[in-house]
Amino acid sequence: METPTTTQQELFISTEAMLEHWQGHRNLTRRVIEAFPEDKLFNHSIGGMRPFAHMAMELIDIALPGVKSLVSGQWENVSEFDHTKDMPSTKADLLKLWDKTTEVINEYGPQITSERYQRVEVAFGQYENHNYSTLLYFVDNEIHHRGQAYVYLRSLDIQPPFFWER
Amino acid sequence: METPTTTQQELFISTEAMLEHWQGHRNLTRRVIEAFPEDKLFNHSIGGMRPFAHMAMELIDIALPGVKSLVSGQWENVSEFDHTKDMPSTKADLLKLWDKTTEVINEYGPQITSERYQRVEVAFGQYENHNYSTLLYFVDNEIHHRGQAYVYLRSLDIQPPFFWER
Numbered sequence: 495m496e497t498p499t500t501t502q503q504e505l506f507i508s509t510e511a512m513l514e515h516w517q518g519h520r521n522l523t524r525r526v527i528e529a530f531p532e533d534k535l536f537n538h539s540i541g542g543m544r545p546f547a548h549m550a551m552e553l554i555d556i557a558l559p560g561v562k563s564l565v566s567g568q569w570e571n572v573s574e575f576d577h578t579k580d581m582p583s584t585k586a587d588l589l590k591l592w593d594k595t596t597e598v599i600n601e602y603g604p605q606i607t608s609e610r611y612q613r614v615e616v617a618f619g620q621y622e623n624h625n626y627s628t629l630l631y632f633v634d635n636e637i638h639h640r641g642q643a644y645v646y647l648r649s650l651d652i653q654p655p656f657f658w659e660r
Numbered sequence: 661m662e663t664p665t666t667t668q669q670e671l672f673i674s675t676e677a678m679l680e681h682w683q684g685h686r687n688l689t690r691r692v693i694e695a696f697p698e699d700k701l702f703n704h705s706i707g708g709m710r711p712f713a714h715m716a717m718e719l720i721d722i723a724l725p726g727v728k729s730l731v732s733g734q735w736e737n738v739s740e741f742d743h744t745k746d747m748p749s750t751k752a753d754l755l756k757l758w759d760k761t762t763e764v765i766n767e768y769g770p771q772i773t774s775e776r777y778q779r780v781e782v783a784f785g786q787y788e789n790h791n792y793s794t795l796l797y798f799v800d801n802e803i804h805h806r807g808q809a810y811v812y813l814r815s816l817d818i819q820p821p822f823f824w825e826r
Binding site: 541646657 | 669670671672674675676677678681685706707708773774777778790792793795801803804805806807808810811812813814815816817823824
C-alpha cells in the first residue's frame with residue numbers, strides 16, 4: 495500500500511471541493527434523467543447501446559456502495575454491475591433512488607479522509623487503484639454516460655440541460 | 661482572489677497526478693479520433709450535433725491556450741470557440757494538432773503551481789472560477805464530448821476503445 499502524506503504532494507483540489515464537484519455533476523445528471531420522456535428513458539437506444547435508465551442505474555449501483563467503501567476500505571466483490579436486477583420501472587422511482595444516493599454521499603463523503611484517498615485498494619474486488627482515481631472514475635464514468643444521454647435527447651429533438659450548469 | 665494554502669485544505673489529488681489523469685484521458689480521446697473512418701470523423705452527426713472532428717478541435721482550442729494561461733494567469737478573451745476557423749481537413753492533420761497539444765501540456769502543465777490552482781480567475785475572459793475547477797472543466801468537457809463520439813461510433817457499427825484504457 496502506498497500511503498504518501500499530504501505534505502509530500504502539492505494540492506490540486508481538496509477532498510471537500512471534490513465532493514462538491516461530484517454532487518454538482520450528479521445534480522446535472524438528475525436533470526438529464528428528468529429531461530427524458532418516461533418511455534424514452536427506458537427504451538430509447540442508438541447503435542445497440544443501453545437506454546439511459548440503465549446507465550443511470552449503473553451510476554447508482556457504483557456510487558451507493560462505492561462511497562461507503564471509500565470510507566471503510568471494505569469493498570464487496572462485484573463481477574459485473576447488474577443494474578437490471580433492481581431496475582426501477584418508472585422515472586419517479588429512479589429519481590427516488592438517485593436522491594437516496596445523494597443523501598448517502600452527503601453522509602459518507604465527508605468521512606473519507608485525505609489519507610484514505612491516497613491509499614491503493616482493489617475497488618469492488620477487481621479495480622486496483624489509488625482511491626482518488628477510483629472516485630475520479632465514478633465521476634468520469636457518469637460524465638461519459640451522461641454525454642451519451644445528450645445524443646439520445648438530441649436525437650429525440652429534446653434540448654438537454656446546459657453542461658456548465660451544476 | 662481567494663488564495664488558501666495547501667496546509668488549510670486536505671489533499672484529494674496532487675497537481676502531478678491530475679496532469680497524468682488528464683493526459684490519460686487525452687490518450688483515450690486520441691484513439692477515439694483514430695477509430696473514426698476519415699469521412700465520418702468530419703461529417704457524421706446525430707440530432708443536428710457537430711461531427712466529432714469539430715468537438716475534438718474545440719478540445720484543442722481550449723487546452724492549448726488554456727494550459728499556458730493556467731501557468732501565467734494571462735487569459736485571452738474568447739467570446740466563442742470558433743473551432744471551424746483553423747479546422748484541419750484530414751484526420752492526420754487533426755492528430756498532428758492533438759499531438760502538438762500533448763507536448764505543450766507536457767511542457768507547461770508541470771509549471772502550474774498548487775497556489776495557482778487555488779486562485780480564482782476569469783478563464784478566457786468570461787468563466788470565473790478557481791483554476792482547479794477550470795482545469796476540471798477542460799477534462800470534463802473532453803469526457804462529455806468523447807462520450808458522444810462513442811454513440812457516433814456505435815451508430816456506425818464501430819466498437820469504440822475501452823473507456824477504462826488510458
